[in-house]
Amino acid sequence: MKPKDTEGEILRAAEQEFMLKGFDGAKTASIARAAGVTHAMLHYYFRTKEQLFDRILTDKLSLMGRSVLVSFGTPDLPVLERLKRGIGSHFDFLVENPDLPRFIVNEVFSRPERYEVMRENISRIADGLMQQLQREMDVLVGRGEVVAIDVRHLLLDIVCLNVFPFVAYPLIEPVFGPVAADRSQFFEMRKAENIEVIMRRIKK
Amino acid sequence: MKPKDTEGEILRAAEQEFMLKGFDGAKTASIARAAGVTHAMLHYYFRTKEQLFDRILTDKLSLMGRSVLVSFGTPDLPVLERLKRGIGSHFDFLVENPDLPRFIVNEVFSRPERYEVMRENISRIADGLMQQLQREMDVLVGRGEVVAIDVRHLLLDIVCLNVFPFVAYPLIEPVFGPVAADRSQFFEMRKAENIEVIMRRIKK
DNA sequence: ATTTGAACTAACAATTTTGTTAGACGATTT
């Protein structure tokens, strides 16, 4: 009947556990329990905790990378509109994946041996997008519609504003208390604020 | 001669280890080794790993809190100047404590049992500052010098822009590659950019 | 029908990690 996908179950459980507790905090026994399998199965399919983890981290890194490309990579819109939509859709992606950034930031930080591989992946993704955006911005600068700005800084501004509230939610929420009675309403406000901040940053 | 401050040595070593690897990644044996003492000493002075960790986390939380107050709490300046200086001095604090935010964000996140205590500490620190700033902003709004804005969102904008680059430095650096050949130069650029972003956000 | 091989279980092994304890040592007090 059900071809019971053990490998998949383990992956799903591992994803949850690793995202929530990080590599060191996650325990293979706990993952196995959550997946409903013997903990020997975990070693059968993935040899080691490290290999299982690598699989998850790689997936998440690629997901995070794609999210930026997908959000800002619509080349057939006017740049300003493209940026607005980009901020919004990047933000929406984060609403769907709220603990992705913290996970990546931490695990990447504690794995300097990966820096080289990552550096290449990241630049490959970012460079094209950046150059394209910069050219379009330069046109608007020429027309006097926006101020001159290094697109890298602009994109970093966006990422800072968009990502940080998710990374630090437990610390922010108390400050906004009643305003952010429910999370989703708070996040809607932030999305709007971020767009406002960026538009004001570039408009003349 | 030297009254050899064992307790202090342990605290210093623990701070390093915990900040670098987090609670789960840190090992008491490694802390003891770094402190140059038997690992039994660690239990002699602090009973458990948990208690030692609590001491560090509490210190760091208070440090982070104070840094915001100290940076933005100069009440005898015009608000705009106060904000500019605040951004700068908060940023400088982060340059001196680059992995403080990641540490706090992670460990707080993985300790929901502390949320209540923290909520109170944080609101106590923030509320006064916020109200004071809001009143001064309202004056400028009345004079038509700045646009109306919820100070909480404004401060969050600042914190996002200031803190995130430190949290995510390993992921950002590859994008800026040559520009950020050296860290400190990159951070100087960011400090200026952040001030620019915020000033444009509020000026009419 | 037999073989083969992937998926699986239960038990165990090895190591790491936290925490304890009995007692030593030296300075200070009485």
Add this chain to the structure above:
DNA sequence: AAATCGTCTAACAAAATTGTTAGTTCAAAT
């Protein structure tokens, strides 16, 4: 000088954690 007290060591204990292995089961291939 004897007792006391805080500091410390060395050895040990207990638990947790990762990883292995011998052997079972069952379906598909030959």
